[in-house]
Amino acid sequence: MSLFNVYPLFDINPIHANDVYLYDEHQIKYLDLYGGHAVISIGHSHPTYVKNLQQQLEQLGFYSNSVKNTLQETLAHKLCTMSDCSQYQLFLCNSGAEANENALKLASFHTQKSKVIAFKNGFHGRTSAAVAVTDNLKIKAPINTHHPVEFIDLGDLETVEKIASQGEVCAIIIEIIQGVGGLGEASTTFYQELSQLCQQYDILLIVDEIQSGFGRTGDFFAFQKHQIKPDIITMAKGMGNGFPMGGLLIHPKIKASLGMLGTTFGGNHLACTASLSVLEVLEKDKLLVHTQEIAKYFRKQLAAIIAIKQLKGRGLMLGLEFDFPITALRKELLYKHHIFTGNSKDPNLLRILPPLTLQKQHIDIFIQALQLELSTL
Numbered sequence: 608m609s610l611f612n613v614y615p616l617f618d619i620n621p622i623h624a625n626d627v628y629l630y631d632e633h634q635i636k637y638l639d640l641y642g643g644h645a646v647i648s649i650g651h652s653h654p655t656y657v658k659n660l661q662q663q664l665e666q667l668g669f670y671s672n673s674v675k676n677t678l679q680e681t682l683a684h685k686l687c688t689m690s691d692c693s694q695y696q697l698f699l700c701n702s703g704a705e706a707n708e709n710a711l712k713l714a715s716f717h718t719q720k721s722k723v724i725a726f727k728n729g730f731h732g733r734t735s736a737a738v739a740v741t742d743n744l745k746i747k748a749p750i751n752t753h754h755p756v757e758f759i760d761l762g763d764l765e766t767v768e769k770i771a772s773q774g775e776v777c778a779i780i781i782e783i784i785q786g787v788g789g790l791g792e793a794s795t796t797f798y799q800e801l802s803q804l805c806q807q808y809d810i811l812l813i814v815d816e817i818q819s820g821f822g823r824t825g826d827f828f829a830f831q832k833h834q835i836k837p838d839i840i841t842m843a844k845g846m847g848n849g850f851p852m853g854g855l856l857i858h859p860k861i862k863a864s865l866g867m868l869g870t871t872f873g874g875n876h877l878a879c880t881a882s883l884s885v886l887e888v889l890e891k892d893k894l895l896v897h898t899q900e901i902a903k904y905f906r907k908q909l910a911a912i913i914a915i916k917q918l919k920g921r922g923l924m925l926g927l928e929f930d931f932p933i934t935a936l937r938k939e940l941l942y943k944h945h946i947f948t949g950n951s952k953d954p955n956l957l958r959i960l961p962p963l964t965l966q967k968q969h970i971d972i973f974i975q976a977l978q979l980e981l982s983t984l
């Protein structure tokens with residue numbers, strides 16, 4: 608028996624972790640500037656998170672969505688208050704792809720239409736509708752190619768309107784800052800006009816905050832900088848700090864009906880406890896303000912490195928663009944300096960997605976290692 612070989616693996620086996628550090632079986636310590644792909648929001652094994660999950664597990668780990676779960680109600684209330692999305696309704700599921708799958712289905716139920724507008728370089732997951740609206744032919748099987756989807760350049764409002772005005776579009780799905788695609792972000796005018804077009808043509812605006820949400824950009828959600836009001840906001844990753852969960856915030860104009868959406872595991876007691884713990888720590892440790900401040904320091908240090916041709920992203924969702932492919936640099940950072948970083952669809956872009964608890968001394972370690980590697984090129 609062997610594993611189904613789908614992941615290109617680094618030969619490292621982390622066995623425990625604390626805050627921004629991972630430790631392998633040989634007790635080698637790694638600085639985590641990747642956050643397990645933007646998942647670790649409040650730091651590895653945060654004591655509040657561990658204590659709350661332990662207590663919940665001893666009390667009740669799981670029961671189905673056929674009974675009342677007041678933790679879901681507490682989470683809905685706290686999440687809507689902290690994210691400034693009061694009146695939105697919460698539906699919980701198990702992953703980012705599943706959140707988008709449900710969002711697209713909901714848009715289709717609500718509008719009774721089926722075409723979707725998505726954007727070039729967008730990534731929304733690997734389930735049927737989610738992968739259909741993802742701009743990557745390599746991860747689509749023939750069974751995924753039957754959804755009617757139009758891919759448009761980020762920022763091209765004219766083409767959006769041309770397609771939207773034909774009356775067949777149920778949803779526009781967009782990452783405010785593209786993650787896997789390479790940190791692209793359009794202007795505030797674009798997002799605001801996109802939102803207006805949605806209203807004009809009875810289309811739901813789905814904002815995918817799976818990577819950029821839960822404080823990663825220094826705002827609770829990345830769309831807030833552009834002052835828009837999405838119809839559906841999808842979340843996952845940092846929401847559970849590693850506990851597998853996803854969710855949708857749904858505008859009050861969208862009405863639920865019994866059986867419309869559903870899941871066995873979504874919103875279980877452990878998942879709710881994980882996310883409530885994330886919110887508790889974000890609030891108590893003022894991690895949104897910290898993210899804004901530490902990001903300023905990070906940007907200042909990076910600005911001094913002339914090999915970086917462009918610095919993309921916001922908060923602790925950053926992309927360092929070089930004029931050479933970063934594969935070798937990333938390997939050196941990992942194997943020589945013991946620093947995890949990320950890559951993207953853009954071969955020249957190094958991605959930084961650390962826990963939001965990152966401190967100046969961690970940035971200094973990274974800058975020193977980066978400068979050393981760049982000096983040997």
Ligand SMILES: Cc1ncc(COP(=O)(O)O)c(C=O)c1O
Pocket residue numbers: 644702703704705707730731732733782786787815816817818843844
């Ligand atoms: C923006 C975005 N949407 C959706 C997904 C899919 O999430 P998951 O892997 O939890 O299904 C990802 C994962 O990287 C993502 O970055």
